[in-house]
Amino acid sequence: MMYWNGGGWAWMMFMPLLWIVLIGLVVWAVIRLTHQPTGHGNGPEQRWPQRETAEEILDRRFASGEIDAEAYTEARQRLAAHSPRRQ
Numbered sequence: 001m002m003y004w005n006g007g008g009w010a011w012m013m014f015m016p017l018l019w020i021v022l023i024g025l026v027v028w029a030v031i032r033l034t035h036q037p038t039g040h041g042n043g044p045e046q047r048w049p050q051r052e053t054a055e056e057i058l059d060r061r062f063a064s065g066e067i068d069a070e071a072y073t074e075a076r077q078r079l080a081a082h083s084p085r086r087q
Contacts, residue, residue, distance in 0.1 A: 054079055 058079065062072040
């Protein structure tokens with residue numbers, strides 16, 4: 001029994017292409033909806049958030065009150081002693 005009033009070989013030839021396109025659109029939509037970029041623009045630096053440096057994490061923890069001034073200064077000194085020198 002043939003469908004679509006005897007479409008025959010033409011439908012059989014284009015049906016796999018139709019499925020590939022439909023599956024591709026579904027995959028694209030899922031990726032587009034689940035991955036939320038942080039910035040506006042096309043550059044890779046604007047799509048994903050930058051990782052915090054150790055100094056930034058330390059500053060944030062001190063500012064929020066997670067660590068006291070003594071622990072902050074000690075950690076800052078340790079970071080300064082082990083971090084590579086910038087020129």
